[in-house]
Amino acid sequence: MFTGTALSLDIKTVEEYLDVKTVREASTDIGGKMDTEVAIIGAGPVGMAAAAFLHRAGIAVRVFEANPDRAGQSRATTIHPRTLELFDSIPDERGSLAARMVAAGNPVPATHFAALPNRLDYRGLDTSFPFVLLLPQPETERLLAEYLAGQGVVVEPRWKLAGLTQDEQGVTIVSETGDTRRAGYVIGADGAHSATRHALGLGFPGTPASTMGFLADVKLERPPAQPHNWDCERGSYSALPLPGGIYRIFGHEPGDTGLTPEEAARRQAQIPDEAELRATLNRLADDDFGLTEVIWASRTGDATRHAEQYRVGRVFLAGDAAHVHLPAGGQGLNVGVQDAANLAWKLAAEVRGRAPRRIIDGPQSYDAERRPIAARLAANTLAQAALMVTFTPGGKALRDLMSDLIGRNGDTADELRGWLSGLDVSYAEDGSLAGRRVPNLPLADGRTLHRALRPDRCTLVVFGTTVAEGENVVRSTRDWHDLAAVLVRPDGYAAEVWTPGEEIKAR
Template sequence: MGLWLAAELRLGGVPVTVLEQRATPSPHSKALTVHPRTLEVLACRGVVEPFLAEGVRLPDGHFAALDHRLDFGVLDTPYPFTLALPQARTEALLEQHARAAGADIRRGHRLTGLTEHATGVRVDVEGPSGPYETEAAYVVGCDGTRSTVRDAAGIGFPGSDATVWGWLGDVVLDAPLTRPVLSVSTPRGGLLCVRLPGGVHRFVGHTPEDQQPSWPGELTFEELRAKVLRINGDDFGMRDPRWLSRFGNAARQAETYRKGRVLLAGDAAHMHFPAGGVGLNVGVQDAANLGWKLAATVRGDAPDGLLDTYHAERHPVGVELIDTTRAQTALMTAYSGDGAALRDLLSGAIAAVPEFSRRLAEGLSGLSVAYAAASGSHPLTGRRAPNLRLAGGRALFDLLRPGRHVLLDLDGAGRADGPSPDAVVHEGPLAEAHPDWVGVGSALIRPDGHVARIRV
């Protein structure tokens, strides 16, 4: 997500310009879900409270819209829930944060081409007053699945075309839901309905007739209502459509997330069916991984190869994202009797096997993401650090707010693990024991909250 990346670069002392081709923000919200790890990323910069104040907390989430939902309350996080918040508000809050950090956000400016040279990138832009050129040290494409930056850089985007089409409609209901979420799965199709702010409800669904390789055309209100009636037997008196849209299960991933001075993040790097509501979250986490590395590179104090670790760490996350959403799509569209039996089996396992449910929840939430570590490293290396409670009344997420490395000297045996003179240093033990951190003497935590090194 470009806005979060812009704020991270500013936190790292780097000037940044955001080119946004839309002159005004879109009122529509493709994404609704903010997952726990994204909330942690926001908390690590001290900006989570406005999101929590506006969003609706849901104690669970779904995997492939199975009948039994995943209990997020068992997760090791200060935010054991999914947050329902329309993307339009999420983007507005992120833009406010980026502007406050000093990012130059230019609305109505569209990148039309770029040319890399030895010391930077020449960027061709179409602005409100006409075309112009500007220079940048690096360019990051956060411009969606049809990325102009990706195409201009010549980065391949291989994958598969759509064979299944989902649909959504934001409407007003004469008979509103009495609960936050409605989930229906029948041989006639699958349906989710969620309450949104302002008296609007969102319907998202698919039917057997939606399995086709060709674009079905724009969704109409009459089609939406007919599909909901067929699946659910009741349309709740829907009226006054605010937004109607259709989406497919095309799955693609950029061949590389970095090519010279051009990088990709978010939907420009990976395209998938929006199962589980994880897309926006993975984009923010791409930006969290890239921001501090790119800032250090631009400042000139990055170790050799640091920027290359962005692709090395985040490309596998994109692979897993696509594999997981493909699996969910297959389950959601399993309309046959055999498919229904498989759905019942897995749904029952979620209810009966807590560890299975927890593993799925950790994957959807983003809490399980771990980056590869050198052979012989401590098992915590590369994993995301929890919000450890520290002696003196502070917590790890508080120490990460400046966007620098944090050295936790827990046993007082020295700071040999320190990465640089500007690391935030905490001396003292944990205020509350954590089972995974027993025996840890010191830990170096990266600015994105992942463990860099451990000394026992």
């Protein structure tokens, strides 16, 4: 239903705004002195997502990976709706990379906060992906790697960054074997112990681990009746179904808490084997749930840190290189992919020399928008850690209270759902609409907005009777906040909004 009224639309002005004019196609001519326009250090999920978004935006990109064999590192299992929306903007023969992930994973309707019994139901969310996708990280990485290979994006294996230097024209990266490469810009997506971050001399302030839980992907003959179980005396255990009849089990015993950093480091090195996992489950539940096979096991701590800057000159940090925290609520990979999407279009514009100042080092820069998100992520996961491992009567009372609030499905549930799903993450100031995610609006041409977004330029969405034509203009058949038009960034957030009657011109 249209409610927007006629609007005078000066499309020329809009196309000039944020410089949405057609840009030249993918450049392979990057001048004899450069090996690539953007070098990405690390072929984890964040590095590969950044490579995919940048390549889509027509930027020559090359990925350097120290360890060519990441198989067996199960780690993240959870993909949230906002991440799927971002992957939905990457087309492939199945429709999109997101469609491929959904086909490979296990969509479930709800997720947990702090392993509380009452869960956050995603079914009513305004998204094409109103569910949590359980997909082991190696699968996510395989699909990303296949996509990049199909696009001809080179991932150089066994290339470990040892150092870098930068000047006004670019960055020289050096491997541990002394091999050097030259790039216009570098993204360090090389994980928690990031060599890029070290080379930049950036601090990684935060708090060390004080808890160290168990975590494993196993086969269970008779999984527990409830996914999340918590006992003040014994501790906690959870079991979540992954594809292929596998369960992700995780939990804490009271002895795993209140550790010194040295104790935490010692405990982290003690990877539990099948016998120990059985013994742990028996201590926690008087049952090993018919555990027959351990596919992968690890320990997880609550060390929480984030880099003091996300950009130094021509070098950026993204994903675990920029922030680490307890993997609670499945957020690390998701927030990292969202870093990559936020950075890619801005960096693409900068590489092409058409980025306005405000997205380079102003209020809409990558650093300005994403570092506050890491601060929220840190607070959110520390709060979950407190709820998960405070094995006292007070801790139990707090869990009961929070679980009850979530179960009421009111503001608390909405707030947590909006954050965990990624859908309410916003860069808006003072409650304005500019900076908010724009939902997947249905378009008059039969497409939906997220698949219509361009990777390298903004898209103007008009509502109602506004008359507009142009390559970068689409018409929505659904209202959004009674607006006449919204200029949508490549990462799906509103850049500018216009109300009915307002003249569209650059501000």
